Amino acid sequence: MYVEELDLPENAIKALLARGIKKLFPPQELAIKRGLLRYKNLVVCSPTASGKTLIAEIGALKHILDLGGKVLYLTPLRALANEKYYAFTQYEKLGIKTALSTGDYDSDDPWLGDYDWIITTNEKADSLLRHRAKWLRYVTLIIADEIHLIRDPKRGPTLEMVLAKLRKVNSSLQILALSATIRNAKEVAEWLKAELVKTDWRPVVLKEGVYFSGEILFNDNSRIVISEPYSNPLDNLVVDCLSNKGQVLVFASTRGNTVSYARRLADKVRRFLTREDSRYLVEKAREILSLEKNRITENLAEYMQKGVAFHHAGLSHRTRKIIEDAFREAKLKVVCATPTLAAGVNLPARRVIIASYRRYNPELGYFEPIPVLEYKQMAGRAGRPQYDKYGEAVLIARTADEMDYLLENYIHAKPERISSQMASERILRTHILASIASDFASNKHELQQILRFTFYAHQFAVEDLVEIVDDSIRYLHRDNLVFIRNGEIKATPLGRRISQLYIDIETATTIIKGLKRREKATPFAYLHLIALTPDIPKLHIRRRELEKYEKILDLRAGELFVEEPMGEEEYRVFLSSIKTAKLLEDWINEVSDDQIIISYDVGPGDIYAITQTAEWLVYSASELAKELGLYSHVANLLELRQRVKYGVKSELLEIIKIKGIGRVRARILYENGYRSLEDLSRASVSDLSRLPLIGPRLAKSIKEFLEGLREEVSIVIEREIRIEDYF
Ligand SMILES: Nc1ncnc2c1ncn2[C@@H]1O[C@H](COP(=O)(O)OP(=O)(O)OP(=O)(O)O)[C@@H](O)[C@H]1O
Numbered sequence: 001m002y003v004e005e006l007d008l009p010e011n012a013i014k015a016l017l018a019r020g021i022k023k024l025f026p027p028q029e030l031a032i033k034r035g036l037l038r039y040k041n042l043v044v045c046s047p048t049a050s051g052k053t054l055i056a057e058i059g060a061l062k063h064i065l066d067l068g069g070k071v072l073y074l075t076p077l078r079a080l081a082n083e084k085y086y087a088f089t090q091y092e093k094l095g096i097k098t099a100l101s102t103g104d105y106d107s108d109d110p111w112l113g114d115y116d117w118i119i120t121t122n123e124k125a126d127s128l129l130r131h132r133a134k135w136l137r138y139v140t141l142i143i144a145d146e147i148h149l150i151r152d153p154k155r156g157p158t159l160e161m162v163l164a165k166l167r168k169v170n171s172s173l174q175i176l177a178l179s180a181t182i183r184n185a186k187e188v189a190e191w192l193k194a195e196l197v198k199t200d201w202r203p204v205v206l207k208e209g210v211y212f213s214g215e216i217l218f219n220d221n222s223r224i225v226i227s228e229p230y231s232n233p234l235d236n237l238v239v240d241c242l243s244n245k246g247q248v249l250v251f252a253s254t255r256g257n258t259v260s261y262a263r264r265l266a267d268k269v270r271r272f273l274t275r276e277d278s279r280y281l282v283e284k285a286r287e288i289l290s291l292e293k294n295r296i297t298e299n300l301a302e303y304m305q306k307g308v309a310f311h312h313a314g315l316s317h318r319t320r321k322i323i324e325d326a327f328r329e330a331k332l333k334v335v336c337a338t339p340t341l342a343a344g345v346n347l348p349a350r351r352v353i354i355a356s357y358r359r360y361n362p363e364l365g366y367f368e369p370i371p372v373l374e375y376k377q378m379a380g381r382a383g384r385p386q387y388d389k390y391g392e393a394v395l396i397a398r399t400a401d402e403m404d405y406l407l408e409n410y411i412h413a414k415p416e417r418i419s420s421q422m423a424s425e426r427i428l429r430t431h432i433l434a435s436i437a438s439d440f441a442s443n444k445h446e447l448q449q450i451l452r453f454t455f456y457a458h459q460f461a462v463e464d465l466v467e468i469v470d471d472s473i474r475y476l477h478r479d480n481l482v483f484i485r486n487g488e489i490k491a492t493p494l495g496r497r498i499s500q501l502y503i504d505i506e507t508a509t510t511i512i513k514g515l516k517r518r519e520k521a522t523p524f525a526y527l528h529l530i531a532l533t534p535d536i537p538k539l540h541i542r543r544r545e546l547e548k549y550e551k552i553l554d555l556r557a558g559e560l561f562v563e564e565p566m567g568e569e570e571y572r573v574f575l576s577s578i579k580t581a582k583l584l585e586d587w588i589n590e591v592s593d594d595q596i597i598i599s600y601d602v603g604p605g606d607i608y609a610i611t612q613t614a615e616w617l618v619y620s621a622s623e624l625a626k627e628l629g630l631y632s633h634v635a636n637l638l639e640l641r642q643r644v645k646y647g648v649k650s651e652l653l654e655i656i657k658i659k660g661i662g663r664v665r666a667r668i669l670y671e672n673g674y675r676s677l678e679d680l681s682r683a684s685v686s687d688l689s690r691l692p693l694i695g696p697r698l699a700k701s702i703k704e705f706l707e708g709l710r711e712e713v714s715i716v717i718e719r720e721i722r723i724e725d726y727f
């Protein structure tokens, strides 16, 4: 089927042709046949790289241009949301307005109402529903990419609830659910009342194989011999692919391994760089260091200049983007990543090497084999049609037995069935409160109605949920989050606020209980309180650190809102919250990033993730304090929020707000006598240029910023005078 034959407006067809898309891929053609353009729900289950995104795009074009509808595109990962956003903005020339929305969970983002095509994460969509964003009513097409996420214990229920609520609000909504790895696709299709589009077709051959003793044996029984100039199989597999002008993506099981692989490979990869590659990479390495300079990025910059990068969630989003772009530009030859790059993304990897099929499970305390589904997602990053004519995915075996094991359990295995994770009471409770607070349901019956739309109800019968719903309501009532009047369940103002703040109920109750215990507290005590909640990432305590944190606890127990628990397990969790609070305290006391990285064994991206979540929770605590009339805490928490946001002591809060000034430079200004905006407005550009790390450009931009502020102030004053005149 040709693009010209599609029942789409002419300008849409032209736009597709201009992208070089003439003929539909078989899964796309099948999707059309099954009713994509007749607004039928579809579950598309077809291999990686088979063009599922274009199915979504065709559907979106139809809705926006023919129906005047609105499209919501849900993705599990921010990296994927970014990639899709940049891809979809190409339709702007058709007058289609595309928006990316992944941040701030305490807003209904009314500005999104002006957009036709909104790309977002599942969690953001959930928070928009909680705020009853008005424009959600106008959504006519919802695309759930990587729908297999439903099996994720933490994030799956959110996706289920988002889909359930949207279906309840708008029964004529079209749903497209996409995945390469669902075994029980028929069941998922029945749940969504969808047609199933299932194929095994892939535009580019993906050979999956196992390396053992100098050879790769592939699933089609072909073999290739890998020369062995080095002692390590990984090195040989990488160099072999580079010698044939391919690029390589290596998946490692831990962040530490991504770094050690990159280190080991750097000197072997260097010789594959052209002079132009090197020039580009030197520049990019410099760019990364100018964004964030610390031990980790220094290593990264060194390896990058040799053509290899590591990529994991410990790096900032901007750094990760630079790496992804350099790989796409074929300047970087090898990327060693954790599964952060495992789903959905299009990268030019001819060979994907899964260096280890085991992953450490901290809850169980041992290594376990990864699910087949994850293996298939990683493998599927190889051989993407816009980059390569074929792809190879390789697992590494150390023995012949292991080779048999890998062939049977990964290469020839099918991905696992997907099952709902809604049964967790804690998670369900939070979602039930959200449904009540945002008026999606006002009695048991309506709650059950929403839940009836979940995959859980489809798989396990809604009757199982009845009891959980009753228990949840009792729990919410006991904690004063809902009340019941004339047979209607309503959220209390507190319940509503908790739901909008997008925090776990347990987080809220922990914070509230704490704040009620004392009138005032130290920043450390507040930070410790939020570190106790289930919403903050946990820092593990290593055995050798036990004594250190026990001492800190001894010294500072008097400050805390909460006493240490008796149980051994609880005590350990408590200590780890002391560690988190200590990291945050260092951060707001201006301890350098490098020092934090060393002291807590974290990456810069972790510092970012922890401080961002902490800022959110401190803000939530201040909102809860307001709601409950605990006013003695409010000012403290508001100031602490700013300190956590910028990582500074109180005295820098005024000047840190200047654009382009981070905490290091703000400190330099302060130590040189510029302690307020007023001090700075008295300084000249040349005064400021002389300071270390400031320089003429920044000095000028500081002055411009201050000028801008002055203008804003004078506009306000002018307006005020006019209004006075009027009266
Ligand atoms: N009809 C077509 N003609 C030419 N190229 C196409 C066509 N359809 C899709 N492509 C290209 O094929 C690639 C398919 O990537 P896409 O992201 O859609 O894969 P996917 O099916 O979503 O895989 P994954 O499961 O890995 O997410 C894209 O580069 C896209 O531009």
Ligand SMILES: [Mg+2]
Residues within 6 Å of the ligand: 052, 053, 145, 344
């Ligand atoms: Mg995809």
